[in-house]
Amino acid sequence: MDAIKKNKVLCSISTRGRYETTLPLAILSIVMQTKLPDKLVIFDDNDPPKDVRELQIYQYIFQMLEIKGVPFEWLFAEKKGQHFNHQKANLMGYEFVWRMDDDTYAEPNVLENLFKATKYSGTGKPIGAVGGSILTPPIPSRFVSTGKIEDIDKENNIQWGPIDKVRSIDHLHCSFLYRAGIHDYNLSLTRIAHREETLFTYGLKQKGYQIIVVPDTITWHLKNQVGGIRDGAKQEMFEHDEAIFRAIMSGASDFKDNTIIVLDNGMGDHLVFKHVLPEIKNSVIFSCFPDIVPGRSIAEAKMLLGDISPYNIYQWMDKHNWKTSLESAFRELYVKGNK
Secondary structure, three states: OOOOEEEEEEEEEEEOOOOOOOHHHHHHHHHOOOOOOOEEEEEEOOOOOOOHHHOHHHHHHHHHHHHHOOOEEEEEOOOOOHHHHHHHHHOOOEEEEEEEEOOEEEOOOHHHHHHHHOOOOOOOOOEEEEEEEEEOOOOOOOOOOOOOHHHOOOOOOHHHOOOOOOEEEOOOOOOEEEEOOOOOOOOOOOOOOOOHHHHHHHHHHHOOOEEEEEEEEEEEEOOOOOOOOOOOOOHHHHHHHHHHHHHHHHOHHHHOOOEEEEEOOOHHHHHHHHHHHHHOOOEEEEEOOOOOOOOEOHHHHHHHHOOOHHHOHHHHHHHOOOOOOHHHHHHHHHOHHHO
């Protein structure tokens, strides 16, 4: 596997329909950070895209990025949705990715505070993702929120209001800093990628990482009504994505705090995996050969998880340019995040 850029932060923005509204504000907030990211990448999902170098506001912004010493890259994306774009950022080799929406404005201390929080010990497990308040004017009155996945239908998101102390939760939304290359975005969602942040951060939690929120870290969510992931959305897209989310949540009581293992592969692969299995605690296993590795069926995995391709060990090895043994790859994928 290529060397990870340790302690380096990539800032990732996926944009659609907001060239001349909130996107410039989002980028300017990055320029003004007390801790600057090591690189900024913007995935342009517009159809058709523009050459923003012809717009004067971007001429100023690009000059400011250069003066501040922030390398940046503007990539014309595949128009499949922001989950595809953020997955690319997830695998760009940085230890951390600061995910920003194109209609947010981060106060100057946001990245500095999020990055400091990655050293938080708490339960002793490594930090998988950390978020702050995501405030949309008018700010709601103080409310009680657990941040637990089982309460998602009956409470406001904990990030929608002031956060008074460090809290361990199950999931984040909108904008957050996360440890890259650990968990994959669910690419079975439609272009609007409804629930994708929740599924992604909860997936990190399932792999044994802490998800936390921290105080004094405010990002303003401007909720631009034009553009964004819902541009051109259809009701059936929401229904499709919600069905995937609900299928996964239906197994939440089984999956919570467990490592999910999907062995959709051959008999020999199962025999290799058996050497690694004793090192894994608190797991839920789906397997093709339950006589070798006891587990639930692959059909059930597909029903509960939607896209199971991120669990394919050979796809994972290819993505990570893995050079050593299959057994060591299984160990890296399923054991590392649970120590």
